[in-house]
Amino acid sequence: MIASRGAMVLLACLTGFVFLLLYGPLLLPIVSSLFTVKQGLVQWDQPTLQAYGTLAANEGILEALRNTFMVGISAVILSLVLGTALAFYVNSGESPGRQFLQFLIFLPFLLPPIIIGLSLLIFFREIAFPRSLVTIIIGHTVFVLALVYRIVLVRLQALSRSLVEASFDLGASGWQTFRLVLLPNLTGALAGAAVLAFALSFDETLITILVTGTQNTLPIRLWAMMRLGFTPDINALVTLILAFTTALCLLAARYLTPRELLAEES
Amino acid sequence: MKSAAPILTPSRLRDLTMATAAYILPVVFVLLPLATFFVYSFFSVQGVQLVRDPTLLNYRRFFADEIYLPVFLKTCRLCLEVAGLTILFGYPVAYLLAVLRGRKKYVLLLLLLVPLLMSYIIKIYAIRSILGGTGFLNRFLLWTGVIDEPSMLFVYNLNAVLLTLSVLLLPFAILPIFLSLERIPRRLLEASSDLGGSGWQTFRMVTLPLSLPGVIAAASFVFVLALGDFLTPQMVGGQSGFTFGRIIYSQFGAAFNWPFGAALSAILAVVVMLAIVIGARFGNRAAARGSSL
Amino acid sequence: KELRILAWQGYADDDWVKEFEKQTGADVSVVFIGTDDEIWAKIKGSEGKDFDLFAVNTAQLQRYIDAGLTTPYDLSKIPNLKEALPRFRDLTQVNGVMRDGKVYAIPLCFDSIGLIYDTDKVKPAPTSMEVLWDPKYKGKVLAYDNGEHNFSFTALTLGIQDPFHLTPEQMEQVKAKLIELKKNVLSFYTTADEALQIYQNNDVALIWANYGQQQVKAMTDAGAHVAYVNASEGALAWLDTWAMTSGVQDKDLAEQWVNFVLQKKIGQQLSERTGFGNTVVPAPSAGEKDKLVWLQLVEDPLKRSDMWNEIKAAP
Amino acid sequence: MKSSGILLELQGVSKSYGAVKVLEAVDLAVRDGEFITILGPSGSGKTTILRMIGGFTQPSGGQILLDGKDIVAQPINRRPFNTVFQDYALFPHMTVAANVGYGLRVRGEARDEIARRVKEALALVQLGDLAERYPSQISGGQRQRVALARAIICQPRLILLDEPLAALDLALRRQMQEFLKEIQRQIRTTFLFVTHDQEEAIAMADRICVMNEGRILQLGSAHDVYYRPTSEFVARFFGENNLIEGRLEESQGEWRWIATPIGRLRCAVDGQPELATATRGRRAFAVFRPESVAAGAPAGGDNHVEGTVTHVSFGGASTSISLSVGEGGRTKFLLRWPSRAEGVSISPGQRMAAHWRPTDCRLVLA
Amino acid sequence: MKSSGILLELQGVSKSYGAVKVLEAVDLAVRDGEFITILGPSGSGKTTILRMIGGFTQPSGGQILLDGKDIVAQPINRRPFNTVFQDYALFPHMTVAANVGYGLRVRGEARDEIARRVKEALALVQLGDLAERYPSQISGGQRQRVALARAIICQPRLILLDEPLAALDLALRRQMQEFLKEIQRQIRTTFLFVTHDQEEAIAMADRICVMNEGRILQLGSAHDVYYRPTSEFVARFFGENNLIEGRLEESQGEWRWIATPIGRLRCAVDGQPELATATRGRRAFAVFRPESVAAGAPAGGDNHVEGTVTHVSFGGASTSISLSVGEGGRTKFLLRWPSRAEGVSISPGQRMAAHWRPTDCRLVLA
Ligand SMILES: Nc1ncnc2c1ncn2[C@@H]1O[C@H](COP(=O)(O)OP(=O)(O)OP(=O)(O)O)[C@@H](O)[C@H]1O
Ligand SMILES: Nc1ncnc2c1ncn2[C@@H]1O[C@H](COP(=O)(O)OP(=O)(O)OP(=O)(O)O)[C@@H](O)[C@H]1O
């Protein structure tokens, strides 16, 4: 990719604008978590950490947050495993069956979430599978699978076939080949897929409500709170999440940039 | 394996087990639940009871009734516009990412993904208070003197839905485009300059066509996610925020017309699937040409 | 022992739950819900098996009873009912909570659906819902996004006696009136907080207040200059109740919970925290003299929903 | 070692993709310890044969025998062969040492043992000091050697090499050719080497297997295929050559005459059974190498021509001279002589005589 | 054409990447209409020079003059040069015709005009019937020709070619070499051709520019660089060569003597000014080609040795013989003779005499 100086300036401006679009909406909760807001006006002279105190005491929300992370992480892991396995399978040959399988994988992503939620609920009821965090995890996995699958598949198709052949040739079993050769080469795609999948799971409301047992997740709580309005500690919560993920990202970028990524530039 | 082995060889057996393993979960957790639901679409309701006499009425109604098709088309257009807008804004960002080198690139990329972890209900709320008639944006514009009275351009109408969805879904567009841009060999761009192409000509005639597969993937992600979102139109769309997603949603609550909802969903799925298959064909063709240089 | 509750925000606060758990040694889990639609989908989808108790308004309740998703109460297990406000003490007098002599729901809280107006912008103070159609307020009206209620209140405004059982002609009449309303409407909202938000960031004069007093409370808290009025044609009013599912696992425990929340202390707190009227302690929610029209199951929810969709889709 | 040192045998192995037959029934016996080269133009099926031996592709018919046992059904990772791929196929995320040790690692060898043998192998290919680099950090020639070390470390019975030198520059290629031969001498493993470069095949192979269009045309030593081609294709394939078409005449002991447009030529018959049975009048080519043609009239009198020089071109070690002879100069003729510092004294347009010894002149049936 | 037909001139052009200097101050003058080849081993800076001329890389110092005017600051798309890239860099999403017409299209030529000239250019490279195919649907050699057509259609002043033939197999490469020369003769444009293949450079170039480690070592005709190397590197670079180190002795007209471990050798001095000024005792190499060495004792008596044959290897057209001579056989010696069908009558271990003419023996300062 190349760009002239003028083009770079233009691109940087546009990117700045996009950052504004993406981060603008985040400012409001952050500011209101730190300052008193009265009649829609921020009282800049009244900084307060009260919201954070309330948050620390709000077990319901913290419990929901824990559930959200549990579900998100489990769903991401499951969908990564399944998505990768399925991508491998579909990529391993051509047949109408594989086309159909791909269709099945995409379906939950295409249909309105309420359909997925309801059909899973009815299904679980029919087979007397108790609703719990497990059912939420299944629901989320089914939902984000398409995304993971697709990203992995695209990357997989770009990988040189001879790498796999070389591994077999040297005596490795299928599993060894996967673990030692393919997986390390898929990490970038898997990381990207994991982030997007987690983001989807993190916000999933409708499927969750329908297939949950007795657990709340953060989106359910937020969704329910809309009736009476958000309490200030919610602002504190999202601010913390944001700060935490940003820090995590920066650390990851600082320390985990794979050596090959840096070597690849020329 | 195209060997003409007449019996079940070990490799055949392994293939079979593998296939079974691959199919089992999608079939159990996707096909079975959705198939029952699909069957519902041929039923009808009476009060709160399902009537299990097969009928095509639900499908006929979609076409016969004068509100569904227009709303459906309107919704599709809206989501296409969202896809268009996210690509319009996402493309330059992805391009910049592709131009940047080394660590800077990945830091920027990660920063673009961070907002995804802010709960989207909260984001919609925030966007709404920014966009409102007396919201931050209008107040800011009034204060700077750009406008004299509050602009209603983004207040409870389709523009607002468009903008909000675009902001929410932008990261989903940036990533696939970035991935496809990164795969374009630098050599091709040099070749274009070498032949006298200006920067813009090179972009228009080489970069853009070659990044098309990524653009299409991005568009289909955004389109599908926008279509499935029923909250945003509701919350910022005002009177116009009535989309197909909401019609479907309403069938499952107050209306208790699950069969009709199922039928509408089936129609939606078919259309979206078609769009994606066509898109993928298009993208694949471009990619196939791109694959062997 | 375990109790599974599906409720709206504000109906099963943490401190109450803790206290109840301490008293009974039970394990209570509450799942919160955002719309009537989800309650129905969730309860119907699980055929009542996922929860023991759920909060639902009397109008909605009927379909659950019809579908056999509820279990009647044994009133002897709910002694606190005797302490309820007179209006709610004798359940035979409360529309919609009984069927065939059995009690299916215990009232919890209620509110009228009145009119909120901005005291700076709307003068003189309105008395009738007709004001919503006043061309003066074009683009300054907030309405609620619900076909059933909108048909009912519009019918009342049009002077129709029974707003819950409309004839087809009346339906058409109401529909036309509602399409006309759209000219004035800035947005259809679904939650109280949403309305507040819209109000704060836009030029809004009138709000059809589905959440009644609670909405007013939130708005004045936020510093808005607003007042509330129950229209002279009669104000719709909703009554939320606790209903027991057909899949209730520990009926005793469920009844204990209902009895528990009917305490004066809890009623008081509920009103303070949400602004709704509770059924045990008098609150300012609706004056005794206001003409309240309790919501009922309408003649054909499906029809109303479809027609509401048509109205919203109308140009 | 049974059956007279035959390690691997292909019997009637064929391959089709759909309706397209890319390999006719091929027979090939690889001797234990030899360096055999498969040579042929692009698309002749070289890679296909190699991939079927390695197990990457299934044959459509025939048998592949290792020590006399059919291994067609054996999966890739069970065959005691290792491959050096054309694009090296080094694992980009592993260091050189990890790449080389991979085969031992997946066999579950102990760490020390792996480290020791990796060191040994890297020393063998003279890359001891690059052990910790990544493939992207070393040059093309070095990568090639890593791929080789990776293949030999497991002590396979047979090493398959698919045009491993095609991407290297000439100097490096020469160096690697010698290096490979040297390694093969040291470890005494059988090498099956695929190439499309004739000079490479000649420089390296004990035996050369020439292929074209999915068939094996000739299998023999470099000298054999160069001087005793059995087909027109092979005769033309090894560098520029002179082929003069004509009709066979009578035999005379070890000699046979052929009538061509430029006269009767005397050719040596060197144990070519097909020629013994060929009848008079049969169409054939007299074949002689440009470097065998000398200037001037011969001492004896056989095989001489006179013609006009059309082209003189300096080609480094040798200088080529094109001659047109025969009626109207219709037969083209190539001479190649060692270059001299003072250049050649011949220039285009000049007439010159040329001759070549019957010993250098062979016959190939058309 | 001014300044005696010099089209492009590099004056003191250098290039550094950070602290690493990859190109020392380089001077190079390209004549209008010539076919000039830049030849050097991998990493010598060939591509770097070409990329700086094309404008893809900025020089760190020096000037690049086109018709006497500095063009360093001119952007790529304004330079009247076109490039044929090593990997062709064809646009995969455009047909062959669209690829070829691209340069005209971005110049805003009329559609008819483009169509006409594309047709012409495709006819020139003999690809008229592939116009509507995509690059992925044609073979390697055909792609190469498309790239060429694309470069020549804009009638550039100079065509830059970066190892365009490296990826092709030998037969195709030979064919393309002739083809390129032919095209150049037809369109009379200047060609600057980068390669690492000595034979290719010799076969094609009017002048060869030999590079090593960022320096131009020698610039001259093929015959010049082959027979009049001015440095050890160049002497060794063109195929195998014999270099015998020694100390210069006196001059004798056109001859000069050098004392080496295998005796005093007589060498020709062929207008090499650096030799005229070289003092006695200066270290130098006597250089003579393997193909110049003949068997037996010489007629005169100069430049002859006797040694032991260590190696005989058949290399197709020629057979190489290694000889070790001098005290303890420490000096290695290579002979190359045209191969003969009956093989050579020399075998390792045998003693043999060899000699070479003083004319074929040159001097290179160490
Ligand atoms: N998967 C395939 N499907 C169809 N045809 C194929 C396939 N693989 C190879 N072929 C065909 O088989 C023939 C032989 O291919 P192969 O790769 O063995 O040639 P090769 O001798 O290795 O050539 P090269 O020197 O170009 O590598 C070719 O004509 C090729 O087009
Ligand atoms: N971007 C860069 N950064 C650092 N060093 C570079 C860069 N590009 C080239 N080099 C170095 O410059 C030197 C010359 O490179 P160049 O590509 O000109 O070589 P070349 O003669 O074309 O070699 P080859 O035959 O391998 O193509 C090499 O040592 C190379 O490592």
Ligand SMILES: [Mg+2]
């Ligand atoms: Mg091949």
Ligand SMILES: [Mg+2]
């Ligand atoms: Mg180069």
